Amino acid sequence: MTTQIDREHGMAQLRMMLLIRRFEEKSAELYSAAKIRGFLHLYIGEEAVAVAVMAALTPEDAVVATYREHGQALARGMSADSIMAEMYGKQEGCSRGRGGSMHIFDAATRFYGGNAIVGGGIPLAVGLALADKMRGQNRVTCCFFGDGAVAEGDFHESMNLASLWKLPVLFLCENNLYAMGTAIRYTQASLDIAAKGAAYGMASAAVDGMDVMAVEEAARIATAHLRHGNGPYLLECRTYRFRPHSMFDAELYRTREEVEEWKKRDPIDLLIRRLREVGLFSDQEMSSLEQSVTAEVEASVAFAEAGSWEPVEDLTRFVCSERSGV
């Protein structure tokens, strides 16, 4: 690792990872308290990926994410308030409570969901990038998906189409080794996802997804490639989900030892160690960081609690546009 550690940037990355971690721990607690319902998929363990990749994007770029997207949404700059209120089903939520945990959307940060059909967001990313290319805008569309989506036709069709048309799509695979509860070795003939780029004439790379600095460096290489008009890029981030797939998962498919082994490479601990090694971080700073993050999470809960329910009379809104001609 040759990257020079920038203290301010390192601290910002750490704070965001910690915010995602604490936000989701609180979400799990609120799920048990029946404040949040539906499906809740936690990102805990994978925080380094979203935080690093977002650092390589500009506000003008677009993001398409999956149903495990709280981390991406926070790292993209959405407020914890709007996401928590969404999970409460309150109309102050980013999607007015129509979407819930799996459908976080935000026009202001060009965050196009929150797509809960595995692989279903990938063609959208191709189209967003096509629009940018046709309109002469030098922007990137970053599409997050998991190793499970690599088995979907949409992944392969979209890789081909994006490469064929040289579109600026960052195909961002978060390989956490499990498609829900089935290990990748039972679903993929080849375990090297990054290698699939070559089949579509697409540049690709794989990176340690637990190392936020390594992911950021890889993401910056990828976005530089994209912004130079060299066509799409496939970046595989090898990561691990510490929590069950959703709140209904008994985790029969993996051992406690395996999970514990991965937790030794907790991305937050890794960054803290690195910052400490170069003397950029003290215990006191850690405790004030924890306090600030906890306060932000608690504030989001208070915001959601204080939120209101959309009137039932509005039930059939947002099916057809209320705005006239476009």
Next chain:
Amino acid sequence: MSEQATNSTTYREAVKMAIREALIRDERVFLMGEDVGYYGGCYAVSKGLLAEFGPERIRDTPLSESAFVGAGIGAALGGMRPIVEVMTVNFSLLALDQIMNNAATIQHMSGGQFNVPLVIRMATGAGKQLAAQHAHSLEGWYAHIPGLRVLSPATLEDARGMLWSALQDPDPVIIFENNTLYNLEGALAADAGAVDIDSAMVRRPGTDITIITYSASLYKCLDAAAALAKEGIEAEVIDLRTLRPLDDATYLASIARTHRALIVDEGWRSGSISAEISARIMEQAFYELDIPVARICSAEVPMPYARHMEEAALPQVDAIVATVKRMVGHG
């Protein structure tokens, strides 16, 4: 009364004129789909457009229905106005996930933040001996989905005029072109342009019965009405034009005059658009009816290849005539 200037044309040419006009008028519009460019469109609708507009705006796609329909949705979200052509409705099932789970749903899931101004065109219908994977009428399935507008142009005017109106809609619109209509010839006003995409139309006025239909079946109903007129039965023929949202008012007003209703639908009978209309008539005009609503639909069988079997599977003029006679007491 001055003669209106008209041109002799075909349904195919009318669709092409509409696409061409859209490409000229709005730089955000582009056409993509399988074989739309170099081949000229599998039904020759887009022939010549590649030479005129170039490969940026007339985009041949790989055989990846889900990806290119999904890319159309993404491009619409990104500020373009794509026209996506899918070869046939049967193939569109490969993109049904994108149409239903994204195009029709994103506005709602996002709490109204995003809308999808996308137009999808596809061929539908039987009658060319194309058998069980190229010839169904699944418009009714799409008409089931909130968030979509479903259009069914039967006439040259609608083939020419619905596309521009669809492109002005901020939400996804699917246009179904019956493959037996592409060679339909007739006169089209020289200044033909955008038409409304909200209302059904009375295509032949009558007093004895209301026949409700859409797409290519319109011509079978008009032929039946002409035959019935010779026997003193005046059938009113209504072309639905838009299958979602349905224009209830037009057919309910007609039934209030005729007190009889027959629905002719090339879709399968069970769970069909004809079933929906029948239910709406029962809900809103039950006491206007002299006799129960009748339906003529396709037989509940995958479309057979052999001509005599395909004909037997589809609504036909003889059956319409016989059913109307029975309904008005001349049977």
